[in-house]
Amino acid sequence: MAALQSASELELAQLIVTSLNLEGVQPTDIEPEAPLFKTGLGLDSIDALELSLEISKRYGFQIRSDDENNVRIFSSLRSLAEHIQQNKADR
Amino acid sequence: MTDPSIVPIKLHARAWDARGATLLPVVVGLNSRAVAWHRDRLITQAEFIAEVSRIAASLPASGSMINLCEDRYNFLATYVAGLTVRHEVLLPPSRVEQVVGEIASLHPGSYRIEDEDRGATLALASSPIALHIEADAIAMLGYTSGSTGQPSAQLKRWRALHASAALNGASIRRVIGLAEQDSAAIVATVPPQHMYGMELSVLLPLIGGMAVHSGRPLFPADVARALSEIPEPRVLVSTPVHLRAMVQSNQVFPRISLIVSATAPLDRVLANAVETKLQAPLLEMFGSTETCVIATRRPSQDDAWNIYEGVTLEPTAEGTRVDAPWFHRSVMLQDILELANTNQFTVRGRNADMIEVAGKRASLADITRRLLAIEGVEDAAVFQPDQTEVGTIYRVAAAVVAPSLTTRHIHAELAKGVDPAFLPRPLILVESLPRNDVGKLPRDKLLELLALGRVKL
Numbered sequence: 001m002a003a004l005q006s007a008s009e010l011e012l013a014q015l016i017v018t019s020l021n022l023e024g025v026q027p028t029d030i031e032p033e034a035p036l037f038k039t040g041l042g043l044d045s046i047d048a049l050e051l052s053l054e055i056s057k058r059y060g061f062q063i064r065s066d067d068e069n070n071v072r073i074f075s076s077l078r079s080l081a082e083h084i085q086q087n088k089a090d091r
Numbered sequence: 092m093t094d095p096s097i098v099p100i101k102l103h104a105r106a107w108d109a110r111g112a113t114l115l116p117v118v119v120g121l122n123s124r125a126v127a128w129h130r131d132r133l134i135t136q137a138e139f140i141a142e143v144s145r146i147a148a149s150l151p152a153s154g155s156m157i158n159l160c161e162d163r164y165n166f167l168a169t170y171v172a173g174l175t176v177r178h179e180v181l182l183p184p185s186r187v188e189q190v191v192g193e194i195a196s197l198h199p200g201s202y203r204i205e206d207e208d209r210g211a212t213l214a215l216a217s218s219p220i221a222l223h224i225e226a227d228a229i230a231m232l233g234y235t236s237g238s239t240g241q242p243s244a245q246l247k248r249w250r251a252l253h254a255s256a257a258l259n260g261a262s263i264r265r266v267i268g269l270a271e272q273d274s275a276a277i278v279a280t281v282p283p284q285h286m287y288g289m290e291l292s293v294l295l296p297l298i299g300g301m302a303v304h305s306g307r308p309l310f311p312a313d314v315a316r317a318l319s320e321i322p323e324p325r326v327l328v329s330t331p332v333h334l335r336a337m338v339q340s341n342q343v344f345p346r347i348s349l350i351v352s353a354t355a356p357l358d359r360v361l362a363n364a365v366e367t368k369l370q371a372p373l374l375e376m377f378g379s380t381e382t383c384v385i386a387t388r389r390p391s392q393d394d395a396w397n398i399y400e401g402v403t404l405e406p407t408a409e410g411t412r413v414d415a416p417w418f419h420r421s422v423m424l425q426d427i428l429e430l431a432n433t434n435q436f437t438v439r440g441r442n443a444d445m446i447e448v449a450g451k452r453a454s455l456a457d458i459t460r461r462l463l464a465i466e467g468v469e470d471a472a473v474f475q476p477d478q479t480e481v482g483t484i485y486r487v488a489a490a491v492v493a494p495s496l497t498t499r500h501i502h503a504e505l506a507k508g509v510d511p512a513f514l515p516r517p518l519i520l521v522e523s524l525p526r527n528d529v530g531k532l533p534r535d536k537l538l539e540l541l542a543l544g545r546v547k548l
Binding site (some may be wrong): 021022037043044045046048049050052053056062063064065 | 308309310311312313316332333336339340341342510511512514516517
């Protein structure tokens with residue numbers, strides 16, 4: 001049973017499951033603090049690329065990895081959701 | 092030995108050792124030219140050679156180098172250091188521990204080089220190094236996960252890599268319209284350990300008169316930034332997966348002179364979209380770890396591939412035999428190639444076992460073997476569902492018989508030996524596999540199973 005997700009975390013979890021075709025994973029199953037990549041959900045850089053396209057379509061900004069925040073941003077659902085909240089374009 | 096920092100090396104310079112063996116340079120060009128950019132800092136050939144000599148002095152006295160550097164400049168410098176002291180350089184197909192461990196066990200006394208190791212050499216004094224090595228020296232062992240279960244090694248001699256760099260460099264210069272001595276700056280989205288990454292982002296800067304950005308950008312915004320950090324003319328070395336992401340993004344890119352794509356086929360629709368978005372010609376390269384690049388085409392204009400001069404192809408019942416004067420022996424490719432004439436071919440069928448995703452390569456048979464090795468797995472089939480759109484990422488799928496296990500457990504166990512890019516998705520648990528009378532698994536039955544598994548979820 002996953003710890004409680006915030007509304008923005010649940011929205012991102014739904015985006016992750018649908019855009020990456022994670023069959024068998026319920027959005028509510030994704031632990032907010034658990035790693036998304038390698039261990040945890042076992043996603044890789046190609047998933048990150050796919051996810052970045054969906055994020056830019058939905059939230060109107062480009063994800064980039066070439067700064068020191070890279071590891072932190074993608075470390076968990078919570079940190080990625082926070083990054084989106086801070087950077088998303090006003091609509 | 093002369094001081095390496097003051098010896099200008101002429102393009103294609105050759106030399107001979109005392110016994111008359113042909114020597115070829117490990118780096119070619121003027122000492123003032125750019126070899127690499129680390130971010131927007133230019134690294135000259137003189138600085139590069141000094142760096143190589145410091146690293147060479149820090150290496151173990153003997154052994155084989157497993158080069159795991161991710162930073163492309165670190166890879167270049169440690170690779171050349173390994174060459175100058177004649178250590179075998181081993182290039183694993185993945186950084187996954189089990190895979191690296193298997194390669195290490197085949198080479199007792201091997202050592203690993205990672206990005207952090209280079210930092211330790213900065214304080215060392217440089218000492219003179221040999222900037223020419225024997226043309227027949229073993230220049231790398233590229234590993235692929237073989238269908239037999241053992242990683243199989245592809246041995247490359249330095250003369251073959253020189254030939255490859257000359258051919259690739261010439262084909263790039265021809266499309267851009269550059270003269271033989273003109274440089275170009277490369278950004279690559281593929282790892283240097285992959286043969287395509289090795290040829291285009293390691294050999295071209297070393298011996299092909301070009302220069303390379305040290306990064307490996309992933310997201311479209313990263314690619315744009317890396318491109319903005321190097322001067323024109325710019326060459327983007329990438330794959331259909333990365334290029335498709337760039338086309339779909341609303342990122343604006345600096346001016347590019349040429350895009351190179353390989354690792355998976357690109358169709359005319361995506362090729363046109365890439366050329367429109369990036370406003371540059373796209374050159375597709377055809378090759379393999381076994382042969383290096385052997386042909387190119389402009390996918391927006393041509394279906395047929397133009398074979399590199401000197402390469403000969405011979406279609407046989409088992410596949411296509413490829414040979415060239417610089418090969419140490421001919422190579423049998425599983426791909427079915429149809430010769431239009433001596434200079435051109437079209438692809439009629441690809442090797443069904445080998446799969447490539449964004450510059451990584453794996454064998455379906457190898458993944459199946461690793462699945463079957465997991466305790467509790469009774470039967471397993473790994474296969475590729477049909478691809479719906481060119482350039483989309485299509486994962487391998489697996490059907491597994493393991494009554495006592497969960498998919499999560501199987502994934503976690505498999506991840507110890509299989510790169511994340513090739514972890515089966517979906518991995519469905521079934522009661523039995525639809526084997527036919529002779530024990531084979533018809534592909535249509537597997538696809539049916541997959542469709543059923545999807546409906547149930």
